[in-house]
Amino acid sequence: MYRPIIGTLGYILSPDRNQTLLVHRNARPGDPHLGKYNGLGGKMRPDEDVVGCMRREIKEEAGIDCEEIVLRGTINWTGFGGEGEDWFGFIFRIDRFSGTPFVANEEGALSWHPIASLASLPMWEGDRHFLPLVFDDDPRVFHGHLPYRNGRPLCWRYTRI
Numbered sequence: 001m002y003r004p005i006i007g008t009l010g011y012i013l014s015p016d017r018n019q020t021l022l023v024h025r026n027a028r029p030g031d032p033h034l035g036k037y038n039g040l041g042g043k044m045r046p047d048e049d050v051v052g053c054m055r056r057e058i059k060e061e062a063g064i065d066c067e068e069i070v071l072r073g074t075i076n077w078t079g080f081g082g083e084g085e086d087w088f089g090f091i092f093r094i095d096r097f098s099g100t101p102f103v104a105n106e107e108g109a110l111s112w113h114p115i116a117s118l119a120s121l122p123m124w125e126g127d128r129h130f131l132p133l134v135f136d137d138d139p140r141v142f143h144g145h146l147p148y149r150n151g152r153p154l155c156w157r158y159t160r161i
Contacts (some may be wrong), residue, residue, distance in 0.1 A: 002077070008054040009041040010069075011134050012094040012101070013060065019112040021062060021101055022121070026108040032082045037113070037121040041089075047142075050090045058094065061105045068096035068103040072134045072140035073158070077126075080148040093134055126153035133158070 012021040023040060025033040040061045044053040055066050056075055070093045077087040113121065115135050119128055125148045133142045144158035 002086060003077075004041065004088040006040055006050070007083065007087055007089045008044065008045040008050055008057055008092060009039045009089050010038045010049045010054050010058055010066075010092040010094050011131075012058070016118075017041075017095075019114050019134055021110060022113050023098070023105065023110050024108045026136065027104070027106060028063060031107065031108075034122075035122055036116075037123045038127070039091075041092075048130060054090070054092050054094075057095075061107070062110060063102040064099035066094050066097055069094055071141055071144045073130065073144060075146050078145070078147040080146075080156075087149070091130065091134060101123075124153075129156040130155070130158070133160075 014020070021040070022037045025031050025038060030032070041054065041057045042061075044050060048056065052067060058064060058066050069089065072093050073091045075089045075091060077089060080087045083094060094155050104110055118131055126148065128143055129146065130142070138160065140160040142158045142160045144156065146156050147154045
């Protein structure tokens with residue numbers, strides 16, 4: 001039976017649109033994401049929609065308020081969780097925000113990184129497939145399937161509409 005964990009993942013643009021705010025997951029020794037850079041987000045609660053989830057997660061993790069949110073895509077990550085759980089994620093780009101981002105949260109350090117050099121950072125191997133779609137100029141939303149086994153992506157395919 002397919003019963004994925006629903007989550008959000010957001011990439012916050014700097015005002016000049018050349019950088020994105022990432023968390024370096026370096027604060028919790030047992031974290032399955034330890035050492036990797038990632039966008040901000042998390043699990044959706046039963047009493048919220050995906051946009052509400054994204055706003056809440058960004059506020060909790062970065063201390064800022066989302067003012068302009070763009071849905072860039074969805075991804076079906078089968079077998080991604082630490083115990084092989086399936087995840088279904090809504091991928092957002094936050095084009096405008098208010099407030100000053102935290103420098104760290106309970107998961108690790110927060111810092112701005114040039115979009116042009118994201119591929120050089122340690123991250124989930126599969127993120128390298130979809131990150132260009134988050135930041136490109138194509139207005140269409142992507143819908144991808146990125147199955148994992150033993151912490152590694154098996155393939156990547158997507159459509160845009």
